Amino acid sequence: MRNLSFLLQKFGFILLFLLLEGVALFLILQRTNFQKVAFLNSTSEFTGKIYSYYGGFREYFYLKKENEILAEENVRLYALVEQSWRNFAAQPKGTDSSYKQVFTYTPCNVINNSLSKTQNYFTIDAGSAQGIHPGMGIISPSGIAGVVKGVSENFSVCMSVLNTNFPVSIQTRKSKDAGTLAWDGKSSVFSKVVDIPNHVSIQPGDTIETSGLKSRIFPEGLLVGFVTGYTIDPDDGSYLILVRLSTSFTALRQVYAIDYKYEAEQKNLEDSLAIDLAPVSHE
Amino acid sequence: MNNRNLLIALRLLALLVIDIFLVSRLEIGIYFVPHIYFLGLLLMPVRSSKVVMLLFGFFSGLVMDLFLNTVGLHAAASTLLAFIRIFTLRFYLAPEDEDNNISPGLYTFGNRKYLIYSSILILIHQLAFFSLEVFNPSSILLIVKKTLASSILNITLLVFIQMLFMKPAKKKNERRKR
Numbered sequence: 001m002r003n004l005s006f007l008l009q010k011f012g013f014i015l016l017f018l019l020l021e022g023v024a025l026f027l028i029l030q031r032t033n034f035q036k037v038a039f040l041n042s043t044s045e046f047t048g049k050i051y052s053y054y055g056g057f058r059e060y061f062y063l064k065k066e067n068e069i070l071a072e073e074n075v076r077l078y079a080l081v082e083q084s085w086r087n088f089a090a091q092p093k094g095t096d097s098s099y100k101q102v103f104t105y106t107p108c109n110v111i112n113n114s115l116s117k118t119q120n121y122f123t124i125d126a127g128s129a130q131g132i133h134p135g136m137g138i139i140s141p142s143g144i145a146g147v148v149k150g151v152s153e154n155f156s157v158c159m160s161v162l163n164t165n166f167p168v169s170i171q172t173r174k175s176k177d178a179g180t181l182a183w184d185g186k187s188s189v190f191s192k193v194v195d196i197p198n199h200v201s202i203q204p205g206d207t208i209e210t211s212g213l214k215s216r217i218f219p220e221g222l223l224v225g226f227v228t229g230y231t232i233d234p235d236d237g238s239y240l241i242l243v244r245l246s247t248s249f250t251a252l253r254q255v256y257a258i259d260y261k262y263e264a265e266q267k268n269l270e271d272s273l274a275i276d277l278a279p280v281s282h283e
Numbered sequence: 284m285n286n287r288n289l290l291i292a293l294r295l296l297a298l299l300v301i302d303i304f305l306v307s308r309l310e311i312g313i314y315f316v317p318h319i320y321f322l323g324l325l326l327m328p329v330r331s332s333k334v335v336m337l338l339f340g341f342f343s344g345l346v347m348d349l350f351l352n353t354v355g356l357h358a359a360a361s362t363l364l365a366f367i368r369i370f371t372l373r374f375y376l377a378p379e380d381e382d383n384n385i386s387p388g389l390y391t392f393g394n395r396k397y398l399i400y401s402s403i404l405i406l407i408h409q410l411a412f413f414s415l416e417v418f419n420p421s422s423i424l425l426i427v428k429k430t431l432a433s434s435i436l437n438i439t440l441l442v443f444i445q446m447l448f449m450k451p452a453k454k455k456n457e458r459r460k461r
Contacts, residue, residue, distance in 0.1 A: 054304060
């Protein structure tokens, strides 16, 4: 017994070290599903409060830039309202299920953001009390920004587009050829697009937008970025496209959370038929 | 003695706050990730108990994780730093250092000794952090680049912080001894 207590005294710290590392590794392995780490949700309320004070203070430094971004957004939105199209009879105004709002938008602010990790997340100041739930898409005035992963009462943690696990299917605006956005963790300005076959014609400057097909996170046609260059993958002959992201992640402040109203219905139907329409799921 | 413990805990806390709200916001690039909170761990007095050392390492990392959404990464890396420190000190500790229970910093350790000591610990911390963060054996080049760039940045940062904010107390006497 004395030997045991002597051993514990001498080498107890190694046991403690292994225990603490075990806890940390356990947390790391859980990081892909935020919702399951219970204590993270309880503390995100606390850290969220602190960050919203901090964000309120920091906001003043970005007022000018924020105004410019919102003004640009207004210009784009004015171009979309009905009055803007009255004189152009050729413009189709939707067909079958139109005039039913499918996507709703909730404005919120980014209060904490990171850029230089391989898995980047940001925090927004709206949570379950404001109708945010996991799986909602987040867009900035200039393009897509992320997807909600964990929700507390008043705050949410969102996976950024700058995350190697970020799931979104995209298409080219010109030819509507579908591909996948896959960030490689190397730059906060550029991302990569894969899975577009090389018979499609791609030019630098082409616009990449969301396809809205496979995942139910974003509606179709939201801006993702612009092609700056490409190579062709020698293995399968598909494009490897370098894309300049349209969202400026260094100045991510005002964002909107998108709720797809028929998500549950669509998911139930697809699940009941057990067909795999959503290989890029957001779970 | 109690006063000193309080001071050490407060110093670590202050470093954590500055790190969370200022230093980690400096987005210098994808490879250079600045952090300063491990200075608080490096400067723990040399005779502080191993258990306290490990707990300080773990919880300072955990606080970073909670605020930076890096679930467990900082906790794992800084616990490892605390653990390795126990062994590193065995090589670098002169008997009089241990008697005085010094905090191994730039001025108490001397430039060369401190640089080697901090480089070993920070390199290990950053290597653990980025390996776990990237967690992909095929991106080993990315891990190595990030580790080297960030380690060099952080080692330099810590030296500057100590030159700016810490007084070279009793430096002359120590020099004469050597």
